Amino acid sequence: MADLTTDFLGIKSPNPFWLASAPPTDKEYNVRRAFDAGWGGVVWKTLGAEGPPVVNVNGPRYGVIHGADRRVLGLNNIELITDRPLEVNLEEITRVKKDYPDHALIVSIMVPCEEQAWKDILPKVEATGADGIELNFGCPHGMSERGMGAAVGQVPEYIEMVTRWCKKYYSKPVIVKLTPNITDVRLPAAAARRGGADAVSLINTINSIVSVDLDSMSPEPSIDGKGTHGGYCGPAVKPIAMSMVSEIARAPATAGMPISGIGGVTTWRDAAEFITLGCGNVQVCTAAMTYGFKVVEEMISGLSQWMDEKGHTSIQDFMGAAVPNTTDWQYLNLNYVAKAVINQDDCISCGRCFAACEDTSHQAISMSDDRKFSVIDEECVACNLCVEVCPVENCITMVEQAAGTVDPRTGDTVKDAYANWTTHPNNPGAVAAE
Amino acid sequence: MTSPMTPGIAANRLSKDELAQNFTDLHAPLQPHEAAVAADRCYFCHDAPCVTACPTDIDIPLFIRQISTGTPEAAAKTIFDMNILGGMCARVCPTEDLCEQVCVREVAEGKPVEIGRLQRHATDTLMAQGKHPYARAASTGKTVAVVGAGPAGLSCAHRLAMLGSDVTIFEARPKAGGLNEYGIAAYKSTNDFAAREVDWLLSIGGITIETGKALGDNITLDDLARDYEAVFLGVGLGGVNALGCDGADKDGVADAVDFIENLRQASDLATLPVGRNVVVIGGGMTAIDAAVQSKLLGAEQVTIAYRRGRDAMGASRYEQDLAASQGVKLLFNVQPKAMHGDGAVTEIEIEYTATNNGTLAGTGETMRVPADQVFSAIGQTLSTDGGLTLEGRKIAVTGAGRTSRDGIWAGGDCAAGGDDLTVTAVAEGRDAAMDIHATLLGGA
Numbered sequence: 001m002a003d004l005t006t007d008f009l010g011i012k013s014p015n016p017f018w019l020a021s022a023p024p025t026d027k028e029y030n031v032r033r034a035f036d037a038g039w040g041g042v043v044w045k046t047l048g049a050e051g052p053p054v055v056n057v058n059g060p061r062y063g064v065i066h067g068a069d070r071r072v073l074g075l076n077n078i079e080l081i082t083d084r085p086l087e088v089n090l091e092e093i094t095r096v097k098k099d100y101p102d103h104a105l106i107v108s109i110m111v112p113c114e115e116q117a118w119k120d121i122l123p124k125v126e127a128t129g130a131d132g133i134e135l136n137f138g139c140p141h142g143m144s145e146r147g148m149g150a151a152v153g154q155v156p157e158y159i160e161m162v163t164r165w166c167k168k169y170y171s172k173p174v175i176v177k178l179t180p181n182i183t184d185v186r187l188p189a190a191a192a193r194r195g196g197a198d199a200v201s202l203i204n205t206i207n208s209i210v211s212v213d214l215d216s217m218s219p220e221p222s223i224d225g226k227g228t229h230g231g232y233c234g235p236a237v238k239p240i241a242m243s244m245v246s247e248i249a250r251a252p253a254t255a256g257m258p259i260s261g262i263g264g265v266t267t268w269r270d271a272a273e274f275i276t277l278g279c280g281n282v283q284v285c286t287a288a289m290t291y292g293f294k295v296v297e298e299m300i301s302g303l304s305q306w307m308d309e310k311g312h313t314s315i316q317d318f319m320g321a322a323v324p325n326t327t328d329w330q331y332l333n334l335n336y337v338a339k340a341v342i343n344q345d346d347c348i349s350c351g352r353c354f355a356a357c358e359d360t361s362h363q364a365i366s367m368s369d370d371r372k373f374s375v376i377d378e379e380c381v382a383c384n385l386c387v388e389v390c391p392v393e394n395c396i397t398m399v400e401q402a403a404g405t406v407d408p409r410t411g412d413t414v415k416d417a418y419a420n421w422t423t424h425p426n427n428p429g430a431v432a433a434e
Numbered sequence: 435m436t437s438p439m440t441p442g443i444a445a446n447r448l449s450k451d452e453l454a455q456n457f458t459d460l461h462a463p464l465q466p467h468e469a470a471v472a473a474d475r476c477y478f479c480h481d482a483p484c485v486t487a488c489p490t491d492i493d494i495p496l497f498i499r500q501i502s503t504g505t506p507e508a509a510a511k512t513i514f515d516m517n518i519l520g521g522m523c524a525r526v527c528p529t530e531d532l533c534e535q536v537c538v539r540e541v542a543e544g545k546p547v548e549i550g551r552l553q554r555h556a557t558d559t560l561m562a563q564g565k566h567p568y569a570r571a572a573s574t575g576k577t578v579a580v581v582g583a584g585p586a587g588l589s590c591a592h593r594l595a596m597l598g599s600d601v602t603i604f605e606a607r608p609k610a611g612g613l614n615e616y617g618i619a620a621y622k623s624t625n626d627f628a629a630r631e632v633d634w635l636l637s638i639g640g641i642t643i644e645t646g647k648a649l650g651d652n653i654t655l656d657d658l659a660r661d662y663e664a665v666f667l668g669v670g671l672g673g674v675n676a677l678g679c680d681g682a683d684k685d686g687v688a689d690a691v692d693f694i695e696n697l698r699q700a701s702d703l704a705t706l707p708v709g710r711n712v713v714v715i716g717g718g719m720t721a722i723d724a725a726v727q728s729k730l731l732g733a734e735q736v737t738i739a740y741r742r743g744r745d746a747m748g749a750s751r752y753e754q755d756l757a758a759s760q761g762v763k764l765l766f767n768v769q770p771k772a773m774h775g776d777g778a779v780t781e782i783e784i785e786y787t788a789t790n791n792g793t794l795a796g797t798g799e800t801m802r803v804p805a806d807q808v809f810s811a812i813g814q815t816l817s818t819d820g821g822l823t824l825e826g827r828k829i830a831v832t833g834a835g836r837t838s839r840d841g842i843w844a845g846g847d848c849a850a851g852g853d854d855l856t857v858t859a860v861a862e863g864r865d866a867a868m869d870i871h872a873t874l875l876g877g878a
Contacts, residue, residue: 068474068502070467348542351480371483391477392542 002307003314004300006040008280009173009198009258011131013104015040016271016315017299020262020283021108021134021177024293026082028092032099037293038300041104043201043283046081046136047089049111049121054080054143060221063210065236072290074236076210078221078228080142081110086124093128106175110136110148113158115165122169132173135166135197137188138204140181140231150204153179156191163195175260178202178244180237185244190253200248201260201283203241205231234286238264242277246326249278268302275315276322330421337401337414338382340364340375346395347373353386353396361385378408438710438734442778442806443686445707447732453703456730460525460621460756461551466506469555473502476547477538484533484549489852489861490517494533498552510560511567513553518592518864519585521561521631522614523857524554525622528719530752532857561630566637574598576874579662581649584612585856586668586846588635589863590870595640597871602662603641606648610636612670613847614856616695619723621730623698650818659841664870667829667837667844668863671854672817677715677810681773690714690724690811697727709807712736713782715770716811718748724809725762736762737803741769741787741794770808771800779808816848825850835866843870 004015018041019025019034026045034042048054056079065074082089097105107130111117125133137153144150152158159176166174176192178185180203189200207229211220219227241263248254261279265271266287274282287295312318342353342365349371357365364379365386375386387396401407403416423430436444448456464472476498484494492513500509513520529535529550537546560567576599580587583605591601609615614628636643647653649669658665674689676682686709700706708731714721717740729736738757740747743766747754754764771785782805785796816828823830823838828850835843845862852858 069471348538349479349483350477350538351482352477355480367480371481 002304002312004040004304004307006281006315008104008260009132009175011041011104011106011173012102013040013281014102015296015300016275016281016303017041017296018043018104018106018260018281018283019288020285021045021106021136022285022289023077023079024285024288027084027089028096031092031096031105034288034293035096035100035103038296039103039293041106041281043106043108043134044089044093044130046108046110046139047086047121047125048081049117050086053083053085056080056083057223059223063221063230064234065210072234072286074208074210074232075234075286075289076208076221076230076232077205078141078230081108081136081139086121090124090128093125093130097129097131105130106132106134108134108136108177110139110143113147113152113162118162118165119169122166126170126172130172132175132198133166133170134175134177134201135162136177136204137162138177138179138202140179140205140207141229150179150181153177153188153204154182156187159188160191160195163192163197167196173198175199175201177204177262179204180240180244180263181207184247186247186251186254189248189257190251193254193257197257199258199260199280200254201262202248203237203244203263205233206237206240208232233264234290235264235266238266238270242274245274245279246277246323249320249323250326268299268306271299271303272306272318273322275319277326278320278323280315280319332420333418334421334424335415335417335419337407338398339377339380339401340382340384340386340396341399342373342375342386342396343394344372346392348392348395349373350391352389352391356385356389380409436732438732441710443707443709446704447708448704450704453731457620457624457703459624460619461554463558464548464551464555466555469501469506469552472548472552473498475539476502479538483536483538484547487532487536488516489532489855489858490520490523490864491861492516492520492553494549497556498547498549501552501556506556506559507563509552509556513557514560514567516864517857517860518589518635519614519631519856519860520553521557521634522585522623522628523860524550524557525627526614526618527857528750528752528855531750561634566634568592568596568638570596570638570640571598573600574871574875576600576664576871577602577662578664578666578870578874579604579658580666580668581653581658582606582612582668582670582846582848583610583632583643583645584668584670584846584859585614586670586849586859586863586866587612587666588632589860590666590668590843590845590867591641591863592635592638593864593867594871595638597867599640599871599874601641603643604647604649604653604658605643605645606651606672608645610643610645612668616698617691617720617723618698618856619694619727620698620703621727649820655820655822655839655842659839663841663874665842666835666863666866666870667820667822667842667848668846668859669816669818670847671814673815674810675813675815677770677812679770679772681775681779682770682810684773684775685778686775686806687773687779687808687810690716690720690809691814693724693809694720694727697731703731706731708733709805710734711804712807712809713803713805714738714809714811716740716809716813717742717746718811718813719753720814721809721811722749722753722757722762724811726757726760728807728809729760729762733807735804737765737805738762739765739768739770739782739784739803741767742789743767769796771796773805773808774802779805781805782808814847834869835862836869 021043061079063076139149176197209219261274262283271282478495497509497512534546540546580603611628712728712733714725768784772783773779774781786799829844835845843866846859
């Protein structure tokens with residue numbers, strides 16, 4: 001059976017599934033139960049500075065985008081960092097780490113952007129015996145209004161500065177958690193690296209309003225008739241998170257930097273995909289908040305089965321395997337030609353491919369009187385829309401056209417050679433092929 | 435108290451609770467969340483096969499999408515635009531032979547989108563609000579007579595009233611509704627739905643119903659043609675085919691339609707007498723409805739005897755299975771030969787049949803089945819033709835229900851062509867109304 005253990009920054013974990021810093025990791029009770037349920041690691045819910053704890057709203061904190069059968073597709077929250085006293089959290093962390101030496105226990109921290117604040121808290125965290133810290137530069141709501149969370153994560157100079165302080169006052173690994181609410185995630189990631197960060201984790205939640213009550217005209221979740229943007233997470237954000245992870249994995253300034261992947265990981269497959277894009281592990285929150293801690297059992301069994309089927313004996317075997325294949329548009333092979341092919345045996349004649357292609361794409365599907373749908377190769381640009389709207393998986397496929405054949409749409413012979421936009425004659429900035 | 439084992443024909447075979455349970459909704463209404471989940475299964479097909487299969491051409495993908503987005507009222511409007519009796523059709527349509535049969539998910543998975551139940555969800559939602567979604571157009575000053583307040587007549591009258599004509603419906607029976615009120619199984623129209631639907635339909639205004647008026651009895655086609663600018667006949671099939679076998683006049687032998695009518699009109703089902711051993715002759719929906727309801731009333735043994743094979747049966751496979759699930763025994767390729775008994779029937783003698791060179795005939799092999807009640811359900815016939823040209827045994831029509839006589843239209847079961855279904859009658863009544871309206875206003 002595949003070995004799921006991971007070594008992330010020297011922190012050992014029985015599997016790559018960590019619970020992200022969030023409500024599930026707010027206290028000893030939950031974290032012990034999470035470890036017992038099989039989670040490999042936990043990032044403890046963000047600690048704030050000593051003093052009066054933060055307060056939360058006393059109304060709804062969550063809003064959700066549901067599928068038809070109430071499947072949670074996206075979750076939004078306006079909860080702040082831990083609202084329990086610092087000392088209580090530190091005592092609990094100490095006890096839990098002592099009892100679970102083989103599980104990863106990371107402490108998330110968010111204190112004001114002043115060196116003294118970090119200098120004060122870091123020795124206390126170090127004393128707990130926890131394996132490392134994660135700097136919360138990501139929360140987009142509430143704390144950011146007070147100059148913390150995403151307010152720091154949106155300014156690379158601050159990230160670098162605070163990271164430096166942390167490396168100065170703390171001896172163990174420092175992970176910088178990044179906000180997606182920026183234009184280019186590579187800049188804060190590079191800043192973290194300059195500051196000495198051992199790793200980055202991403203993404204934190206995305207600014208979001210999930211719904212508006214059309215009677216009260218209040219955004220939701222609504223607190224006494226008013227709403228505010230919250231942080232969006234869950235399955236809906238996975239594509240955004242994976243794109244950002246891939247950017248960091250392949251940018252020269254950050255390539256090779258360990259990454260903890262976060263954002264909509266719901267199944268083993270999601271985790272595997274994040275890992276192929278360069279993540280050393282993944283952090284999960286919404287799936288646990290929706291289904292409970294037990295969901296990790298499926299993640300473990302699924303990842304294990306897939307690794308066995310593929311012959312991967314360790315997470316390292318496929319970590320980053322998709323990074324070399326992640327490129328810029330300009331390097332895509334423009335000589336690659338495909339055509340949609342509809343398998344008539346599988347077709348159930350719903351006509352969705354026809355409606356989509358006819359109304360919104362290239363008029364490349366014909367419909368007969370007896371509801372037979374066929375691709376018109378002369379028009380098909382292989383856009384893939386028909387594949388994606390077809391309710392029958394694999395009924396429509398994209399078939400590569402062999403070199404030497406003629407593409408009936410363009411009349412051109414399909415070339416075997418690779419050629420991209422950089423050398424394309426229509427590109428004013430094209431460089432001659434050497 | 436009697437029981438299913440009590441010999442002969444007897445009332446009170448089951449307790450009130452059992453009867454209430456037996457005659458509740460065949461399909462429970464969908465709750466809103468169930469409806470949302472069921473609606474989500476619809477693929478919103480292009481030029482959807484279900485619409486093509488619907489005799490009234492309801493835009494099914496659209497109304498299902500309207501349900502899925504939380505506007506069942508708009509969905510109901512989509513349905514009623516094409517089929518003003520969409521509420522009843524949601525309950526009685528053989529969807530398994532129409533929209534749901536061709537649903538791509540039926541084809542792909544053997545599990546169609548539950549179109550019938552979704553239609554009921556939408557129409558029930560709007561009707562429960564007590565609102566009628568249509569207003570009448572400005573009066574055209576035209577008057578139209580509709581004969582028969584069944585699905586065809588009501589559909590025709592509603593459309594004409596909506597377009598601005600004044601309509602008078604002549605109905606032979608005490609209540610409007612036709613087969614919806616008198617003919618279909620009780621578990622398909624619970625809580626007096628047929629009557630409530632008629633009230634709701636009439637609330638558009640402009641429609642007067644005169645009950646106790648039967649064509650050929652106290653009104654004539656000539657009178658109507660003289661007094662009104664157009665006449666629509668939706669008289670249905672008032673007669674029944676006679677059972678031509680020895681002993682058919684014995685006590686205990688009755689028409690299935692009368693049994694069903696009595697059941698539908700009964701205020702207390704416990705008072706309805708039913709045999710211990712019931713045999714129903716026939717293979718259509720009436721046979722199924724009579725057999726199943728006999729069983730539900732507490733008959734011990736119920737048998738349907740049909741002269742041809744299963745595939746030739748008028749009732750759908752779904753209805754056959756429904757009957758079987760209720761404990762009704764289905765006998766195929768048999769015909770009644772004689773009723774036996776001293777005064778009242780006690781046994782039915784049945785002869786096996788075979789088809790040779792396209793002709794059905796008895797094989798000579800017989801058997802006797804205990805029967806203290808025999809229902810004949812071998813088809814209904816036109817009881818009056820008003821002197822119009824017939825096609826087969828029904829009123830001949832061309833186009834949108836035009837009969838051989840100018841100014842007279844016909845639709846529903848009495849008219850030739852089309853299936854004898856509620857939904858078909860609704861479509862024919864509606865289309866005739868459009869043609870009448872165009873004719874009257876165009877002066878054609």
